[in-house]
Every structure is written in structure tokens, then in C-alpha cells.
Amino acid sequence: MPETRTRRRGVELEKAILDAAWAELNDVGYARLTIESVAARAGTSKPVIYRRWPNRAELVLAAWGSRAPVRPPSPDTGSLRGDLVILFTKIARRVDGMMNEMIAGVMTETFRHPEVAALMRDRLVNAPFGKVVGTVLQRAVERGEHPPVELTHRAGRLPIDLIRNEALINGGSITDETIAELVDQVYLPLLRGLARD
Amino acid sequence: MPETRTRRRGVELEKAILDAAWAELNDVGYARLTIESVAARAGTSKPVIYRRWPNRAELVLAAWGSRAPVRPPSPDTGSLRGDLVILFTKIARRVDGMMNEMIAGVMTETFRHPEVAALMRDRLVNAPFGKVVGTVLQRAVERGEHPPVELTHRAGRLPIDLIRNEALINGGSITDETIAELVDQVYLPLLRGLARD
DNA sequence: CCACAGAAGAAACTCGCCGTATCTAACAGC
DNA sequence: GCTGTTAGATACGGCGAGTTTCTTCTGTGG
Structure with a gap:
């Protein structure tokens, strides 16, 4: 046959x-x-x-x-900064290239077809990276590398938001330097600041 | 005549x-x-x-x-948090409504007409709110309300990025609650974290 | 094994908008 | 006035969205 x-x-x-x-x-x-x-x-x-x-x-x-959401494995490099860089890089790769254009494009049509807006929002807000930050952070706390932190919802989502924002603005790929800046100048300081409560 | x-x-x-x-x-x-x-x-x-x-x-x-860029006057409410809330609100109003859709729309066409990309990027990165954060912050330091901070470029741009990101995702207007969250859960902690060096 | 309903696929059509080309009529400077 | 420039009108070719119609396949139930 x-x-x-x-x-x-x-x-x-x-x-x-x-x-x-x-x-x-x-x-x-x-x-x-x-x-x-x-x-x-x-x-x-x-x-x-x-x-x-x-x-x-x-x-x-x-x-x-x-495409399966690909729940990312939490990295374990032994240092918080290392874990974060890897995490940011993973997010960047996922958001990279076509992804940002797609988001922008769909976003535009959202205004022609309002039903799409809700779909889009869910997709973005429920991105699967949120909880990984918690894991990574907790390990740092257990190592005694970092004081305990009350990780708020906003703060947990921030990596994805930062990367997406960067991808949308730059159009192109996100360099390792950019990631280092985001981790060193924004995210690590934020975590330190959150720890003092 | x-x-x-x-x-x-x-x-x-x-x-x-x-x-x-x-x-x-x-x-x-x-x-x-x-x-x-x-x-x-x-x-x-x-x-x-x-x-x-x-x-x-x-x-x-x-x-x-x-449309003139409308350099925003630095608010002076007497408290850092108050100033930041006003600043964020000002940015939000400017980015509000149509603005986000426009950004998304232009962004999409960027890929049809690559020349536009550079224009767009400049426009976004050179948004006029960057330095105001510095001013507001410095006043807080002078009041003894906040330890001195080395405000990096990324950190200075962050308010605009946060708001734009929010506007793009939500499509609609940004509520006062959202602004409070961004200030309390992200930006103030970040500033505190940056202060410890 | 057959009939029939439902879905696939092909083609053509409307419509709206992009970007261009052509023409004419107004205007500015001399 | 005369002349070159440019506004404004109109019409056109092209493309892609979304729709309609019709034909052809296919699997299920009798």
C-alpha cells in the first residue's frame, strides 16, 4: 500500500x-x-x-x-551572577530574531482585531521564565551568597520584560554586553535592594 | 484683498x-x-x-x-517616592494610548523599510526623561533621604523602558496601581541596591 | 460495497490600500 | 506677463486580505 x-x-x-x-x-x-x-x-x-x-x-x-514552551532548566553555575547571565541569555535566545518582530506585528493588528489582544497578553505575561528566577535565587540564598529576598511578581517578570524591551528596540540580536549590563546594572542591584526589608 | x-x-x-x-x-x-x-x-x-x-x-x-519633545520639569514633592510617582505618571501619559500602538506599528514596518529602524531607535533611546531621574535623585540625596547613587545609563533609562513595556503589553492606559508597583517593587529597590557600593 | 455528508482544494472575486504616473492649474520670482 | 516649479486631481497597476463558489476527495454508516 x-x-x-x-x-x-x-x-x-x-x-x-x-x-x-x-x-x-x-x-x-x-x-x-x-x-x-x-x-x-x-x-x-x-x-x-x-x-x-x-x-x-x-x-x-x-x-x-x-511550539512547546520549553520550560527552561534552572542553571547552576555556582554563582548568582553566573546563573542570571545564563538565564538572561536563554530568554534572549528565545525572544531573539523573528520573535520580536512577531510580537510587534501581532501587537499592531491587535488594534484591528481587538480579540487578539487578550490572547497576546496572556502569552506574554505567562511566559515560563518567571519561576526560574525564584529557584536560582533560592539556591544563592542557601549558598549564603545572597540575603533572602521577597521576590515580588513584578521583580520576577522583570528579566523577560527587560529582554523583550531590548529586542523590540534594537531589532537585532542581543549582545553579551547588553546582557551583562542588564544583569550588573539593573537586576543584581535590584535584588540587593529588595533584600533590605 | x-x-x-x-x-x-x-x-x-x-x-x-x-x-x-x-x-x-x-x-x-x-x-x-x-x-x-x-x-x-x-x-x-x-x-x-x-x-x-x-x-x-x-x-x-x-x-x-x-510635536515638541516637551522636556518635563522635574517634580519636587518633598519625597523621592512622590517625585518618582509623578515622573512615572508623566512618562505614562506621554506614552499613553495611541503612542504604544504607533511604536508597535512603526516597529513592524521597520522590517519592510529597514531605513526606518535607525530613526526609531534614536527616537526611543534619546527620550527626554533620562536626565530628570538624576535631578530628582540628587535632590533626595541632598535632603539626606537617600544615600548617594551612581546612576548608570541603563538605570536612568529604566523608567521609560518599564513604562513603554507596560504600555505595549497592556495596550490600554497604565493605572496608578501599576505605577505604584513599578516604583515600589522595582525602581526604589533598584536605587537602594545601587547605593550600596 | 455504496451512498452521502463533510471537508479539502482550486479558482475567481471584491475590496482597500500602497505607491506611481499623468495631467492641469495655481503660484512665485523675474 | 513669462517661466519653472509644485499643488492637487484622477486614474492606474499591484498585492494581499478575506470570501464565495464549485469540484473532488475521503471516511463512515448502512
């Missing part, structure tokens, strides 16, 4: 479309991603896509979501 | 266009702003606009730039 199946359906087809969308994002970026190009790449046609997602923004969000 | 001038030219016309673009940004936002709508509003036509700016993004940046 040479598996003469020519038409995919259901989950299989859906996955093919999301993969194609993801590939397009990587190849040409959000601004140049068209529904037609995704359809062509997936070997299907526009209506098939529109039957599933109402517009470009939601398709892209779905493609984004279809 | 009733000044029967019907056609504006040069600077006068240019200003009319920029004003119209600004008004459109306020009324309908970046996503729905079209060159045609700006032309109509300015009482002129598309080619006149295209003779001056090569695309939407640059027109909008020009309109943005044509």
Missing part, C-alpha cells in the same frame, strides 16, 4: 499548516508572511486556513503556541 | 500634513491610518505626501517628531 493518500485532514493538516506558518515566520518574518504563502508552503489553500483561524494574527499566535 | 490663496505650499503645507497625520493617529490609530486619509484630512492629495515622505512609517515618525 503505497499510501496514496493525497488529502490530509483534521489534526494532521492543522499541524502541517502551523509548521508552515512557523517556517514562514523564520524565513521571511511577520511583515512578509501572507496567508497565501503559508497555504502554498503547507501545500493547501487559503480557505482551509481561514476555516480554522479568523486572521493572520491568530494564525501566527497559534503557530507560536504550537 | 480677502487673501484668496487656495493653494498652500512649502512649510505651510508640510505643517498642515503633519498636523493631519497627528490627528489621524489620535482618532483612528496607526493601524487604520492611511496616506489617503491623511491627505483628505489635510485637504491635499497623496502625491503631495509621497513627494515628501517615502512611506507611512516615515510620515508618522515625522509627525511624531514635529
